[in-house]
Amino acid sequence: MEEKLIGSKTVEQWEKEIPILADAAALRETFWINPHYKKGKAELSLCGVSPADMDDASARLTRFAPFIARAFPETEKNKGIIESPLQEIPAMLDFLKKDRGVQIRGRLLLKCDNLLPISGSIKARGGIYEVLAHAEKLALERGMLKESDSYDVLLENSFHNFFRTRELAVGSTGNLGLSIGIMGARLGFKTTVHMSADARQWKKDLLRSKGVTVVEYDADYSKAVEEGRKLAGPGCHFVDDENSKTLFLGYSVAALRLKTQLEALRIPVDAEHPLFVYLPCGVGGGPGGVSYGIKRVFGSAAHCFFAEPTHAPCMLLGLVTGLQDKVCVGDFGIDNKTCADGLAVGRPSSFVGGVMDTLLSGEVTVSDEQLYYLVHELADRENLWLEPSATAGFMGPPGLYGSEAGKAWLGEQFGGAAGTGNATHLVWATGGSMVPAAEMRKYYEMGKGA
Numbered sequence: 110m111e112e113k114l115i116g117s118k119t120v121e122q123w124e125k126e127i128p129i130l131a132d133a134a135a136l137r138e139t140f141w142i143n144p145h146y147k148k149g150k151a152e153l154s155l156c157g158v159s160p161a162d163m164d165d166a167s168a169r170l171t172r173f174a175p176f177i178a179r180a181f182p183e184t185e186k187n188k189g190i191i192e193s194p195l196q197e198i199p200a201m202l203d204f205l206k207k208d209r210g211v212q213i214r215g216r217l218l219l220k221c222d223n224l225l226p227i228s229g230s231i232k233a234r235g236g237i238y239e240v241l242a243h244a245e246k247l248a249l250e251r252g253m254l255k256e257s258d259s260y261d262v263l264l265e266n267s268f269h270n271f272f273r274t275r276e277l278a279v280g281s282t283g284n285l286g287l288s289i290g291i292m293g294a295r296l297g298f299k300t301t302v303h304m305s306a307d308a309r310q311w312k313k314d315l316l317r318s319k320g321v322t323v324v325e326y327d328a329d330y331s332k333a334v335e336e337g338r339k340l341a342g343p344g345c346h347f348v349d350d351e352n353s354k355t356l357f358l359g360y361s362v363a364a365l366r367l368k369t370q371l372e373a374l375r376i377p378v379d380a381e382h383p384l385f386v387y388l389p390c391g392v393g394g395g396p397g398g399v400s401y402g403i404k405r406v407f408g409s410a411a412h413c414f415f416a417e418p419t420h421a422p423c424m425l426l427g428l429v430t431g432l433q434d435k436v437c438v439g440d441f442g443i444d445n446k447t448c449a450d451g452l453a454v455g456r457p458s459s460f461v462g463g464v465m466d467t468l469l470s471g472e473v474t475v476s477d478e479q480l481y482y483l484v485h486e487l488a489d490r491e492n493l494w495l496e497p498s499a500t501a502g503f504m505g506p507p508g509l510y511g512s513e514a515g516k517a518w519l520g521e522q523f524g525g526a527a528g529t530g531n532a533t534h535l536v537w538a539t540g541g542s543m544v545p546a547a548e549m550r551k552y553y554e555m556g557k558g559a
Contacts, residue, residue, distance in 0.1 A: 113440075115430070115432070115436055115440045115441075116430060116431075116432050116435065116436070120134070120440070120441060120442070123430065123441075127429055127430075129141050129425075129429060130426070130429060130430070130441065133419070133422050133425060133426065133441060133443065133474065134441040134442055134443060136419045136420065136443070136476070137419065137474075138419060138473075138474055138475060138476055138479070138504070138508075139419075139422075139425075139472075139473070139474045140471065140472070140473050140508035140509070140511075140512035140514055140515050141425060141429065141471050141472045141473075141514065142470070142471045142514045142515070142517075142518045143428065143466075143469050143470055143471050143472070145428075145466050145467050146467060146468070146469065146470050146471075147467040147468075148408075148409040157354060157460075158354050158357060158358060158361075158401070158464075160405050162354075162358055163358055163361045163362065163365075163401075163402060163405060165358075166238065166242075166358040166359060166361065166362050167362045167365055169238070169241065169242060169245065170190070170191070170238060170241070170359075170362060171190075172245075172256060172260050173189070173241050173245075173260050174188055174189030174190055174260075175189055175259050175260050175261040176189065176260040176261045176262075176263045176264065177189035177190075177191065177227075178261075179261045179264055180261075180264060180295055181226060181227050181295075183226045183227070184226045184227070187226075191225060191226055191227060191233055191234065191237065192225070192366050193220060193221045193222045193223075193224050193225045194221045194224060195218055195219070195220055195221070195367070195370040195371070195374070195535075196218065196219055196221065197216060197217065197218050197219075197374075198217050198218065198219050198487075198490075198491050198493070199216070199217065200490040200491055201217060201219075201486070201487060201490055201491050201503070202216070202217035202506075202534075204486055204490055205217070205503065205506060205507055208486075209507040209511055210511070211506075211507045211510045211511035212510060213506045213507065213509075213510050213534070214510070214529045214530045214532055215385075215529055215530060215531065215532030215533055215534055216376075216532075216533055216534065217506065217534045217535075217536070218376075218533060218534065218535045218536070219491075219493065219535075219536050219538050220363075220367065220535055220536070220537045220538060221493075221538050222234075222363075222499075222537060222538055222539050222540065223493075223494075223495050223496075223499055223538045223539065223540050223541035223542050224542050225542075227288070227291055227292065228284070228287040228288040228291050228292075228543070229284075229287070229540060229541070229542040229543030229544075230284040230287070230288070230451070230499075230539055230540030230541075230543070231284070231360070231395045231399075231537070231539040231540065232284040232285045232287065232288040232395065232540075233288050234359050234360045234362065234363055234395070234398075234399075235285075235288075235353075235355075235356035235357065235358075235359035235360040235394060235395060235398060236279075236284075236285050236287075236288030236289045236292070236348070236356065236359070237288050237289075237292045237359070238355065238356070238358070238359025238360075238362070239289070239348050239353060239355045239356050239359060240277065240288075240289055240292040240293050240296065240298070240348075241292070242355050242359075243277070243346050243355075244263065244272065244296050244298075247271075247272070247275060248263070248268065248271070251271065253267070253268065253271065263296065268296070268297070269296070269297035270297070271297075272296050272297035272298045273297045273298070273299065275298055275299065275344070275346070276298065276299045276300070276301070276341075276342065276344060276345035276346065277289060277293040277298045277299070277300045277301070277345070277346050277347075277348065278300070278301040278302070278303065278337050278340070278341045278345050278346070278347050278348070279301075279302055279303065279337060279347070279348040279350065280302075280303040280304075280305070280330065280333040280334030280335070280336070280337035280338070280350065281302055281303070281304055281305070281308065281330075281333065281350070282304070282305050282307045282308055282330050282333075282391065282450050282451055282452075282453055282454070283304065283307070283308040283309055283312040283450055283451055284312075284451050284539075284540055285348075285350055286302035286304055286308070286312065286316060286323075287312055287315065287316065287543070289302065289348055290302050290316040290319060290321035291316075291319055291321075293321070294319045294320050294321050295319075299322075300320075300321045300322065301321070301322040301323075301324060301337070301340075302316055302321055302322070302323050302324070303324045303326065303333040303334070303336055303337035303340075304323055304324065304325055304326065304333055305326055305328065305329050305330045305332065305333040305453070306325075306326060306327050306328055306329065307329065307330065307447075307450040307453040308325075308450060309450060309544075309548070311544070311545050311548060313325065315543075324336075324337070324340075329445055329453065329454075329455055330391070330392070330453060330454045330455065331437075331454070331455055331456050334349075334350065334351060350392055350394050350458070351392055351394075351434070351458045351459075351460070352458065352459075352460045353394065354460070356394050356398065357394055357397060357398040357401065357460075357461070357464075358398065359398065360394065360395050360396075360397070360398025360399050360402070361398045361399065361401050361402035361405070362402065363398075363399050363402060364399060364401075364402025364403045364405065364406045364407075365402065365406065367403070367406070368406050368407075371384075371533075376533055378407050378410050378411060378533065379410050380409075380410055381531055382410070382531045382532070382533065383410055383411070383412065383523070383529060383531075383532050383533070384403075384407055384410060384411040384412070384532070384533050384535060385411075385412050385414065385505070385506070385509065385532060385533070385534045385535065386399075386400070386403055386411060386412070386413045386414070386535045386537065387413075387414050387415075387416055387473070387501075387502030387503070387504075387505030387506070387534070387535070387536050387537065388400065388413065388414070388415055388416065388502060388537045388539075389415075389416050389417075389449070389451070389452055389498055389499060389501040389502055389537065389539050390415035390416060390417050390424050390452065390472075390501075391417075391421075391423075391451055391452040391453070391454040391498075392423070392424075392454045392456075392457060392458045392461070393415075393424050393457050393458040393461030393462065393465070394458060394461055395539065396413075396415050396537070397458070397461035397464055397465055399413075399537065400413035400415075400465065400468060400469060401464060401468065404468050412470040412471075413468070413469055413470055414469070414470055414471045414472060414473060414502075414505045414508075414509070415465075415469060415471075415472045415473075416472070416473050416474070416475060416501035416502045416504060416505055417452060417472065417473075417474050417475070417501065418447040418448075418449045418452050418453070418474065418475060418476075418477065418480070418498075418501065419447075419474045419475065419476050419477075420438075420443060420444055420445060420446055420447040420453075420477065421438055421443070421445045421446075421447050421449070421452055421453050421454055421455065422438065422443070422472075422474045423437065423438050423454050423455055423456055423457040424457040424461075424462065424465075424472065425472045425474060426438060426440075426441065426457070427456075427457040427459075427462045428457075428462060428465065428466065428469070428472070431466075433457060433459040433462040433463065434456050434457055434458065434459035434462065435459075436456075437455045437456040438455045438456075439455060447477055448477045448480060448481065448497045448498075448552075448555075449477070449480055449497050449498035449501065450496075450498060451496070451498040451499075451539065451540060452498045452501065470518075471509075471514075471515075471518070473501075473504050473505050473508040475500075475501045475504045477497070479504065480497040480498070480500050480501060481497055481552060481555040481556035482556045483495075483497075483500035483503050483504075483556065484496075484497055484500055484552045484553055484555075484556045485552075485553050485554075485555075485556025485557050486556070487500060487503075488553055493538070494541055494542075494544075494549055494553075495538050495540070495541040496540050496541040496544050496549075496552065497552055498539060498540065499538045499539040499540045499541050500538075502536040502537055502538075503536050505534070505536065506534045506536075
């Protein structure tokens with residue numbers, strides 16, 4: 110029987126030509142530097158979204174702040190702005206140096222999106238933003254709302270009754286479903302979340318408690334999205350995690366807030382003080398949007414790296430082969446079964462892959478055992494509790510400073526690892542605060558024995 114082709118090559122040909130693909134297929138942890146990366150900002154205008162779109166998204170979130178502050182009391186102290194803390198984690202930096210035997214230069218910070226209000230993960234940025242943008246569009250078109258209004262008017266019954274006649278749907282492994290479902294239901298939308306087999310039961314239960322319809326699939330993320338898209342009627346707004354520019358822009362606004370936070374901590378970002386950002390990646394929308402924003406704000410002084418499970422490195426495969434969504438992890442015999450449920454995606458977003466092709470500096474892959482281990486160590490050393498998928502970025506700095514590919518790149522970019530003593534390393538913690546205590550304890554105990 111003729112061997113299956115991936116693009117124009119067999120698996121054997123791909124692995125022979127690009128050894129990192131053989132490592133990925135063997136589930137080995139890897140560190141990859143993107144050969145297509147370009148330093149300039151010109152690439153930002155070539156992807157169908159623009160810096161002006163990003164500013165528009167930021168302004169829209171500001172307009173909605175009065176509504177958010179009243180609808181979700183936990184956001185009142187921040188006046189309805191959904192944002193997370195930024196904190197330095199020196200004990201974790203010491204641990205990574207000793208545990209991996211690598212001299213990581215610079216300081217280590219954590220962007221605590223695990224503490225984002227309303228839905229407790231990075232999806233509270235893009236997911237909630239897309240629901241708000243859709244609600245605003247409908248209300249403006251209906252003549253019920255003006256941009257000059259105080260948006261807490263959306264809490265009135267007339268708006269709730271109007272949105273009850275409209276439908277929202279999304280396919281999700283869990284966290285995006287939470288953000289869409291919680292905000293959609295609060296506004297009054299009839300909301301359906303199509304959830305893959307990887308989704309945690311507590312997330313399904315929480316959504317149902319909010320009045321959201323949850324449809325379960327005994328299949329992976331791609332199937333949940335495919336079926337959700339198929340079942341969405343003509344009057345239903347389907348939130349397409351694989352292709353949505355609206356989601357992408359919601360995530361990108363994080364970079365504007367990050368700039369303010371770094372300035373408050375008096376941490377410079379420039380050619381002499383580079384910023385390295387490590388983002389867990391599933392289908393790519395969240396990390397892609399954040400990376401786009403970071404490159405827009407900081408330019409060539411910032412470098413973004415994605416982190417994926419060894420069992421689901423879909424974006425790595427898409428970027429390395431150049432095939433984007435025309436390749437899936439199953440093509441290389443990878444099972445897409447991982448404890449990192451939010452990252453359990455077999456096929457990457459072609460939209461995000463196209464954007465990241467020249468903006469992303471590299472990737473790291475992480476085993477499930479290591480993810481659990483990091484949950485345990487972070488809790489013990491910094492009293493910070495993340496779900497396993499949210500710890501993936503911690504393997505970025507050891508990969509950068511400990512791998513041959515990383516050290517060679519540092520030499521080219523900065524004259525060697527010794528030249529980056531002023532670097533800031535920022536791990537993006539994507540979720541964890543809403544995980545039930547008993548389940549979080551299981552993650553912790555799994556890490557103790559790793």
